[in-house]
Amino acid sequence: MHPFLSDNRKLFRYMLAWLTASLPAAAALHWSGRAGWPQGLLFALPLCLVLGFSVLSAYYVCRALPYAQRRLARVVGLFGAASLVSAGAWLLLALAWNGIWPLLDAGQPLVRLDDDAQGVLFIAAACLYLLSLLAHDVLIAFDNARDATERAAAMRALAREAELQMLRSQVDPHFLFNSLNSICALIDLAPADARAMTIDLAEFFRRTLALSARTEITLAEEVALCEHYLAIEKRRFGAKLAVELQIEAEARPCLLPPMCLQPLIENALKHGIRHLDAGGMVSVRAAVRDGWLHLTVANPIDELAVSAGPGGVGLKNLRERLGVFYDTRARIRWWREAASFHIELTLPGLESREP
Amino acid sequence: MSHTLRALIVDDESLARHLIREYLQRHTDIDLVGECDSGLQAVRDIDTLEPDLIFLDIQMPKLTGLEVLALTGRRSGVIFTTAYDAYALQAFDLHAVDYLLKPFSQERFDAALARARAMLGRSQPALDALIAASAPWLERVLIRDREQVHVILVSSIDYIEAQDDYIAIHAEGKCYLKTQSLADIEARLDPKGFVRVHRSYLINLARLQTIERHGKDGHAARLAGGHKVPISRTGYERLRTII
Numbered sequence: 001m002h003p004f005l006s007d008n009r010k011l012f013r014y015m016l017a018w019l020t021a022s023l024p025a026a027a028a029l030h031w032s033g034r035a036g037w038p039q040g041l042l043f044a045l046p047l048c049l050v051l052g053f054s055v056l057s058a059y060y061v062c063r064a065l066p067y068a069q070r071r072l073a074r075v076v077g078l079f080g081a082a083s084l085v086s087a088g089a090w091l092l093l094a095l096a097w098n099g100i101w102p103l104l105d106a107g108q109p110l111v112r113l114d115d116d117a118q119g120v121l122f123i124a125a126a127c128l129y130l131l132s133l134l135a136h137d138v139l140i141a142f143d144n145a146r147d148a149t150e151r152a153a154a155m156r157a158l159a160r161e162a163e164l165q166m167l168r169s170q171v172d173p174h175f176l177f178n179s180l181n182s183i184c185a186l187i188d189l190a191p192a193d194a195r196a197m198t199i200d201l202a203e204f205f206r207r208t209l210a211l212s213a214r215t216e217i218t219l220a221e222e223v224a225l226c227e228h229y230l231a232i233e234k235r236r237f238g239a240k241l242a243v244e245l246q247i248e249a250e251a252r253p254c255l256l257p258p259m260c261l262q263p264l265i266e267n268a269l270k271h272g273i274r275h276l277d278a279g280g281m282v283s284v285r286a287a288v289r290d291g292w293l294h295l296t297v298a299n300p301i302d303e304l305a306v307s308a309g310p311g312g313v314g315l316k317n318l319r320e321r322l323g324v325f326y327d328t329r330a331r332i333r334w335w336r337e338a339a340s341f342h343i344e345l346t347l348p349g350l351e352s353r354e355p
Numbered sequence: 356m357s358h359t360l361r362a363l364i365v366d367d368e369s370l371a372r373h374l375i376r377e378y379l380q381r382h383t384d385i386d387l388v389g390e391c392d393s394g395l396q397a398v399r400d401i402d403t404l405e406p407d408l409i410f411l412d413i414q415m416p417k418l419t420g421l422e423v424l425a426l427t428g429r430r431s432g433v434i435f436t437t438a439y440d441a442y443a444l445q446a447f448d449l450h451a452v453d454y455l456l457k458p459f460s461q462e463r464f465d466a467a468l469a470r471a472r473a474m475l476g477r478s479q480p481a482l483d484a485l486i487a488a489s490a491p492w493l494e495r496v497l498i499r500d501r502e503q504v505h506v507i508l509v510s511s512i513d514y515i516e517a518q519d520d521y522i523a524i525h526a527e528g529k530c531y532l533k534t535q536s537l538a539d540i541e542a543r544l545d546p547k548g549f550v551r552v553h554r555s556y557l558i559n560l561a562r563l564q565t566i567e568r569h570g571k572d573g574h575a576a577r578l579a580g581g582h583k584v585p586i587s588r589t590g591y592e593r594l595r596t597i598i
Contacts, residue, residue, distance in 0.1 A: 174414065177438035178368065181457035185374035238369050274367070275416040277393065302417075 002059045018052035019045065035111040043110040047094050051125060054086055055132035062136045067144075079133050087126035094121060172266070175232075182236050197235050204228040211258035215325075219286055219293070220252040222261045226284070229262055233269055240279025241269070251286040253351045254293045257325045263318055264297040264343055272299035272341055293349040298342045322347070359386045360475070363406035365397040365423070366436065367415045371457065375410050375436070378464045385468075394418025398497060399504050401427045408471060413437040413454075418506065421489045426497040430478045434471050446488055450481045492545035496524060498531040505531060509548070513562045513578050515540060517555040525582060550597055552576055552590035566594070 004011045026040035061082045098109045186194035207225045268282045280300035322330040334343040362385050366372045388404050391397040394415045413420040435454035447454050498505040507526050516523045517537040524531045562579045569575035574586040
């Protein structure tokens, strides 16, 4: 359906424009001595409305010829023929409207329509129809382009959503099986610890699953998840792992996408602490400064380690996720300082509306 | 009973070692001679303790279980343990090498032990194939220096020089001596990375800076770090075909 026909307001404005156009038409008839003011108006008003309606049909003509099937000859042929047929039909209507008056009450025709006037009317109607065709063509081209970009954007969003879903549900199998193995050992060694570790593991997975359904969580929730994760890893690493969490009170209600902090801590253990014979301390800090949430994770690393930093998939994923969520308003950077590795996330410090 | 078996546990997690220790308790004929929390320690202990059985974790930092075997040349009495390593598991299945998936039960442990016992002392050719498949070229070189064991990254080596019965490995400004022939180590290094430029010299292409004229019609290689290594005529031809 034509966009004007489905929108009453647009249609009203459009017809109003045509009504106003009937004024200069009547004036032209008057000054050329072909009709008086009232007769001219009576002639021009309905015919302008009809012309206004009929040129809208150009929309369907344009649609009938999709861009993919266009050849110059076909376009010229179709557009030309449509303009001529429409102008001819309209001229016949004008002649009929003009000729009906003498039959009714034996009066005069409204307008003196000589050959010149008929020619002008026909050419004007044909040109208007052609103009309408061109205008509609451009309109449709714009619409198509917009639709295409919208579709592409929607597809990208869907693909991203699917990817996020997959990333979130992706649990490191190494972590899971090693934790179960540790529990196996603890059952004999320290049954109470085995129980505590089972509960931490369950809690960690339960929270991971619950969070995966949400697009944003508070930092407090993410930290709780990390605490369970760290409790498990502390049992696995033993005395090698020390943890220092410094989460400022005003940072806790800040919102961020789920699983932003946990992968950073996981990296710190996997690429840092694990490679050190003496182990070390992972420091996690969260602070709000000037409306920005700063999250930093620091850990000691093996000075002789070849890999200069985490060029890994995990960090690439995190960067992409932050890009989707914050566009360009999030920053992630990392640096090496002698024997320690630092990573910092800077995010807009948006707070949860809930108390 | 014939004699007690000497066993070594290699795993970087203490709880994982504890579990194996616990499972070993019912096998009174097995004497636990040592526990290692790193691959490096394992390389040392396999050499000095010469255990009959090794419980070897695959996923360890710095030196993996497979690298420990590659470096020590140990090919018998190995029972692998792993939590999850898709790549390694595929290789194991391909070469029909037994392994324990963590967490494992006492029964599964006993079965693996019985199997290893039956194979005791016999070299397992499957292990050779497995190690060859896991790392076609050396990534690390092991240097034993009395009590110390150094691990050198192959990528950090500038050049290797043949000296009588041993080779001198020049890396990161230091020189390490190793009893091995130059041809032997050349065969284990990626030929795209290392070129024998002289009867007594093997250079790391990544460290090569310039080839200079030397003497009348000889050449020499200038390496990053300032070393200058002579190039023989055949060595020059070999270099030219590669570069």
